[in-house]
Amino acid sequence: MNRYLGTKTKILPDINKVLVGLQVNAGRVCDVFSGSLAVSLFLKRSGYSVIANDINPLSYAYSQAFLIPNDVPQFDISRLLKEAHPTEIRNAKELAKTLLENQRVLFEKENRHGEFSSWVDYTKRLSSLALVSAFLEGAFKSALQKCRVRSCITDHYTKVGTKSHYKSMRGRRGRRNYFSEKNGRRMDFILSHIRHWWKEGLLSEQGKCVLISILLDGMERCVNINGTYHDFPRQTLEERARRPYRTCFPNYFGLLYAKQKHWAGCKDSLEFIREAPAHDVLYIDPPYNFRQYTAYYHLPNFITRYADIGNLEAYLKNIQFVRGQNMADDFASPFSNKEQFLSSLRQLIVDAKCRFVVMSYFDGANHWNRFLEEDNSLGYHLLGRFFRDENLFERGSFKVVPVQRNNYQSQNGHATKKVTEYLFVGRKTLRKPKFVKEISHVAA
Numbered sequence: 001m002n003r004y005l006g007t008k009t010k011i012l013p014d015i016n017k018v019l020v021g022l023q024v025n026a027g028r029v030c031d032v033f034s035g036s037l038a039v040s041l042f043l044k045r046s047g048y049s050v051i052a053n054d055i056n057p058l059s060y061a062y063s064q065a066f067l068i069p070n071d072v073p074q075f076d077i078s079r080l081l082k083e084a085h086p087t088e089i090r091n092a093k094e095l096a097k098t099l100l101e102n103q104r105v106l107f108e109k110e111n112r113h114g115e116f117s118s119w120v121d122y123t124k125r126l127s128s129l130a131l132v133s134a135f136l137e138g139a140f141k142s143a144l145q146k147c148r149v150r151s152c153i154t155d156h157y158t159k160v161g162t163k164s165h166y167k168s169m170r171g172r173r174g175r176r177n178y179f180s181e182k183n184g185r186r187m188d189f190i191l192s193h194i195r196h197w198w199k200e201g202l203l204s205e206q207g208k209c210v211l212i213s214i215l216l217d218g219m220e221r222c223v224n225i226n227g228t229y230h231d232f233p234r235q236t237l238e239e240r241a242r243r244p245y246r247t248c249f250p251n252y253f254g255l256l257y258a259k260q261k262h263w264a265g266c267k268d269s270l271e272f273i274r275e276a277p278a279h280d281v282l283y284i285d286p287p288y289n290f291r292q293y294t295a296y297y298h299l300p301n302f303i304t305r306y307a308d309i310g311n312l313e314a315y316l317k318n319i320q321f322v323r324g325q326n327m328a329d330d331f332a333s334p335f336s337n338k339e340q341f342l343s344s345l346r347q348l349i350v351d352a353k354c355r356f357v358v359m360s361y362f363d364g365a366n367h368w369n370r371f372l373e374e375d376n377s378l379g380y381h382l383l384g385r386f387f388r389d390e391n392l393f394e395r396g397s398f399k400v401v402p403v404q405r406n407n408y409q410s411q412n413g414h415a416t417k418k419v420t421e422y423l424f425v426g427r428k429t430l431r432k433p434k435f436v437k438e439i440s441h442v443a444a
Contacts, residue, residue, distance in 0.1 A: 004036035005228060005296065008285060008360060011421050012042045014403045015358070018423050019048075019281060022356050026260070027280035030354065032269045035293075037062040039283060044262065045254035051279055053265035053272045055331050056297055057304040058216060063264030064209035070256055073207040075128040080202055081135060083146060088139045095134035099249050100126065110253035126252075133214055133247045136190045147196040152306075154184035156316060156324055157299070166322045176324050177232050178299065179241065183222050186245045190215050191306045198307040208307060210250065216300050217248035228296040230323055268331070270347055278353040285359070286335040286345070288366035288379070293333070298325035305329075338367040342386060349392055349428065357393070359383070359424040380422065387426045397427035 008015065019029070026047040031040045034052040037059060043050045044067055052063045081089060100123050107122055116122040141149050155161040157178040164176040179187065194211050197203045203211070224241035225232050265272045269286075287293060294301065302325075309315050318326045334340035349357055361383055363369060369376035387398045401423040 007036050007038050009038045010405055011403050016046055018358055018401055018425060024280040029281045029283055030276055030279040031283050032273060033285045034059050040067055047258055049260040049262060051263040051276050053267060055268055056293055056301055057266055058297060058300040060264055060266035061209045061212050061304045064205055065213045066255055067262050068264055069206050070259055072125050072252060073129060073210050075132050075207060077128055077131055080197055083144045088143045091138055092131055092135040095138050096130035099130045099134055099247060103249060113257035115256040136193060137247045147193055149189055149192040151188050152312060152316060153187045158184040168322050174234055177234060178224055180237055183245045195307040212304055214248060214250060218245050229299040230296045273348055273351045281356045281358055282352045282354040283358050287333055290336055292336055294329060294331045295325060301329060341367055354428055357426050357428060361422040361424060363420050383424055387424050392429060393426035394429050399425050
């Protein structure tokens with residue numbers, strides 16, 4: 001998932017340089033705010049053992065699909081598609097060939113670890129995944145007689161839906177407009193089949209999560225949103241949203257050759273860190289402003305949980321607001337609260353069983369800065385002071401690595417702005433911290 005707030009895709013090589021400098025070799029790294037898993041999967045490809053955690057179920061699904069396992073899921077086609085019409089099977093096989101053939105260039109470029117002995121080996125090992133993905137993309141409503149195709153997405157998240165109406169806080173009325181009708185119905189078809197197969201015991205946890213991850217990646221390319229899933233164009237479908245849903249075949253290269261053990265969690269970071277295994281490096285990329293990610297990514301989270309929700313009708317009766325979120329899924333992170341941020345950060349580090357801490361910081365709009373102001377240094381100085389605290393970090397171990405890049409900014413008509421990502425690094429002290437006293441000192 002690329003359309004994720006704060007994704008660190010652009011600075012992955014810089015993160016790697018910092019880890020190499022710490023000389024932890026192929027050690028264990030805890031990515032405690034793993035988000036889209038961009039950093040976690042990069043670390044896995046780089047040979048590290050990874051502990052990933054995020055409160056968002058979508059992150060956990062990607063972990064179960066690609067981080068935890070070191071193999072490709074295999075699907076029992078004879079059972080999954082037992083009821084499918086022969087025409088649907090023939091069409092799926094043709095599309096599956098295309099899906100695999102489209103990977104040939106990537107195979108020749110990325111199979112440098114020799115995870116697949118040949119192109120024939122690659123197509124053989126991924127053939128069942130390609131066939132299931134092709135069936136889900138192209139088959140029709142009557143493909144499986146025993147599978148009930150529900151219309152949850154179409155009804156609640158498209159303008160033609162019978163339950164997509166909303167009334168905003170300002171009293172404005174309308175209908176949710178996340179998808180075209182065609183794409184909404186395709187997503188209903190896919191979700192209904194994943195749910196059916198899961199309930200019938202025909203999918204493994206890995207298989208289910210791989211199919212969900214493929215759906216999320218394909219959805220991202222045809223969804224009608226303004227940046228995140230918190231908002232959508234009210235009246236129009238953007239060009240992207242007018243395109244039909246297409247399968248985004250997963251990139252397994254670099255994820256299968258290493259046999260390190262990995263872990264994944266789906267909890268509040270402050271709770272998870274207390275039970276996480278010991279690790280060499282704690283990597284922290286927390287939210288730095290008021291945005292609550294469970295609200296901004298409520299729809300991918302719902303899709304991730306779709307197969308596991310017992311009573312879908314009851315669940316959907318409780319969706320609220322213009323965006324259409326079931327508020328029982330909401331979570332208010334203390335890191336999204338300016339007054340709680342530093343004390344929560346301190347607690348996280350105190351409870352972590354680690355040697356080093358590496359923290360990403362972006363000097364744009366956040367708790368302390370406004371994006372368009374000339375001086376956005378307050379957050380930088382506060383965190384620098386935090387990392388110099390000898391109750392948390394060894395004296396002289398603090399360093400900061402600046403990474404410059406261009407940032408797209410659409411607010412108020414501004415196009416681009418030179419921004420800096422900072423990587424704060426410190427070696428955790430072994431002394432017991434003076435917790436209560438030092439919180440007020442650092443936050444002052």
